[in-house]
Amino acid sequence: MSNFDIGLWSMPILIALIFLRMPIGLAMLVCGMGGTALILNDTVVLARLKTETYGTFSNYSLSIVPLFLLMGQFATLGGMSTALFKAAETWLGHRKGGVAMSAIGACAGFGAICGSSLATAATMGQAALPELRRYGYSGGFSSATLAAGGTLGILIPPSVVLVIYAILTEQNIAKLFLAAFIPGILAAIGYMIAISIYVRLNPDSAGLRERVPYAERFIALLSIWPVLLVFIAVVGGIYGGIFTPTEAAAIGAAGTGVIAWASGGLNWSSFSRAILDTARNTAMIFVIVLGAGFYNAFLALSQVPQELSTWVVSQGFSPWLVLAIILALYLLFGCVMDSLSMILLTVPIFFPIISGLDFGMTAEETAIWFGILVLIVVEVGLITPPVGMNLFVINAMAVETRMVDTYRAVLPFVTSDIVRTVILVMFPGITLFLVRALS
Amino acid sequence: MHKLIHMLARGLALIGGIVLVALIAITAISILGRAGATVAYNEFVESNLGFLAEALIASGIGPVNGDFELVEIGIAFAIFCFLPWCQLTGGHATVDLFTSALPARVNRFLIFFWEVVLSLAIILIAWRLGVGMSDKMRYGETTFLLQLPVWYGFAASFAASIAASLIAVYVAAMRGAEFWTGRDLLADSRGAGA
Numbered sequence: 028m029s030n031f032d033i034g035l036w037s038m039p040i041l042i043a044l045i046f047l048r049m050p051i052g053l054a055m056l057v058c059g060m061g062g063t064a065l066i067l068n069d070t071v072v073l074a075r076l077k078t079e080t081y082g083t084f085s086n087y088s089l090s091i092v093p094l095f096l097l098m099g100q101f102a103t104l105g106g107m108s109t110a111l112f113k114a115a116e117t118w119l120g121h122r123k124g125g126v127a128m129s130a131i132g133a134c135a136g137f138g139a140i141c142g143s144s145l146a147t148a149a150t151m152g153q154a155a156l157p158e159l160r161r162y163g164y165s166g167g168f169s170s171a172t173l174a175a176g177g178t179l180g181i182l183i184p185p186s187v188v189l190v191i192y193a194i195l196t197e198q199n200i201a202k203l204f205l206a207a208f209i210p211g212i213l214a215a216i217g218y219m220i221a222i223s224i225y226v227r228l229n230p231d232s233a234g235l236r237e238r239v240p241y242a243e244r245f246i247a248l249l250s251i252w253p254v255l256l257v258f259i260a261v262v263g264g265i266y267g268g269i270f271t272p273t274e275a276a277a278i279g280a281a282g283t284g285v286i287a288w289a290s291g292g293l294n295w296s297s298f299s300r301a302i303l304d305t306a307r308n309t310a311m312i313f314v315i316v317l318g319a320g321f322y323n324a325f326l327a328l329s330q331v332p333q334e335l336s337t338w339v340v341s342q343g344f345s346p347w348l349v350l351a352i353i354l355a356l357y358l359l360f361g362c363v364m365d366s367l368s369m370i371l372l373t374v375p376i377f378f379p380i381i382s383g384l385d386f387g388m389t390a391e392e393t394a395i396w397f398g399i400l401v402l403i404v405v406e407v408g409l410i411t412p413p414v415g416m417n418l419f420v421i422n423a424m425a426v427e428t429r430m431v432d433t434y435r436a437v438l439p440f441v442t443s444d445i446v447r448t449v450i451l452v453m454f455p456g457i458t459l460f461l462v463r464a465l466s
Numbered sequence: 467m468h469k470l471i472h473m474l475a476r477g478l479a480l481i482g483g484i485v486l487v488a489l490i491a492i493t494a495i496s497i498l499g500r501a502g503a504t505v506a507y508n509e510f511v512e513s514n515l516g517f518l519a520e521a522l523i524a525s526g527i528g529p530v531n532g533d534f535e536l537v538e539i540g541i542a543f544a545i546f547c548f549l550p551w552c553q554l555t556g557g558h559a560t561v562d563l564f565t566s567a568l569p570a571r572v573n574r575f576l577i578f579f580w581e582v583v584l585s586l587a588i589i590l591i592a593w594r595l596g597v598g599m600s601d602k603m604r605y606g607e608t609t610f611l612l613q614l615p616v617w618y619g620f621a622a623s624f625a626a627s628i629a630a631s632l633i634a635v636y637v638a639a640m641r642g643a644e645f646w647t648g649r650d651l652l653a654d655s656r657g658a659g660a
Contacts, residue, residue, distance in 0.1 A: 077595070
């Protein structure tokens, strides 16, 4: 069997192992080590293991991940979710479907200080779910809104998934964050449009709320200044070149930690819960990153990604068709797998293909644009049945709502996601606007 | 026994978390120091507010030397400390959509089987980390700025990985017992996704 065959065969084996419930990081690690041992020998594998684990865990760029996770935990404890929701509600609450729109707006705001979708969905769920129910929003619709809103946590920078993509493809984190900004805002607007259409088609799924005087609106807006401050420090600091991304993440964690402490939300028991949650997610992510490191090194050794890329390019397929197929594959896989594993598993294979095709942009622009598109389609997976993680998180809070109702009500949001993806594919300039304007 | 292991895993995770917070503090101090130094050596400040510049310089203000080297050592240690808690609480990402159609007993067996493989992998990693550490000791490699022996970082992580190996063996054994008895003994193992 040639090296290329070994590489090719490893893929169905890896997928089969993952579908047999093997932890994803472990499956990649085992396949990567096994494949390398077949192509070279086991001494090489054992020698690499001496420094690889420590090297991955001590990677300065990757240290952003636990910092952003902790930042999200602190942001949750700081009660900013309630303040954001209240502020959004004074401005949008009186419209048709306004309380749901407010929840989306608040999710977008929370996404600006939190890099994780699940944390955003869970936190905003606690803040907004009771209010939605109080104003007569149906259970399924309320849950679907919050699950969709949660995906803004990762679309709007800072974003853990973008950090991983940046490291995998050796792109500039600051530029990727900048590029994610407009698509993130568009996502929020798209969800609000979806809400407005949904409540017009299903008038009894949402109640009305009285209008709030402007004075009160501005007071509510003032109360969210800590969120703005942290966001500007983190994203502005990275972009302005004042901080390295890791430093910015540390500042963000420190900032949200101070907010949580000042609001009285931080004591030993909530602190230890925040740490334990961060610990669990960090360990999970780093095991996947470690496994992916081994698996991708093995794939590179087998020449599969290079050969595949050369083959696709030589066939003369339309670049747009190839891109459409790749994005469709992500949508499909997103239905069963979490976004981070999916990115670590597929980007090393798909990225060389995309880089080899001509979309009429520079290599860097293509990489940034593709990264944002991938980020969006993997996030759709968080709200698509059957294994949309955000749906589960919210449904666990709203026990009286049937899962089927949530599945049904999430469709307008998925539609909005797909429409947005198509627009961003057709007009790369939207994603790249800020990157081009500010460099 | 279970209580002891649970406390150990929890305690390790908390130690890792406290190290993480300490690293945040070091980074924040370093940034403040760098900002202070920028002010002190600013031309305008030097010519118009000489006393401030002098005071700042006299205080030895500046970024923490080699702060990122400390971050690297600390973060690796913290992550090794986080591993057992993740494993004990079934936090590793899996895809259980397809196996959920199978009987509970089959699922318990799969969980047990993969837990054994995971534990073997953790032990393998700990062993190689130890060998890597002794290599670094032999070569006397040091970090660039702080001139710290590189094996210090390996040693900290190695210690945590030993604890992780012990807990891994325990978790695997418990998953075996769960398969055998058909009862839940550990926390839920359906953890998935980030």
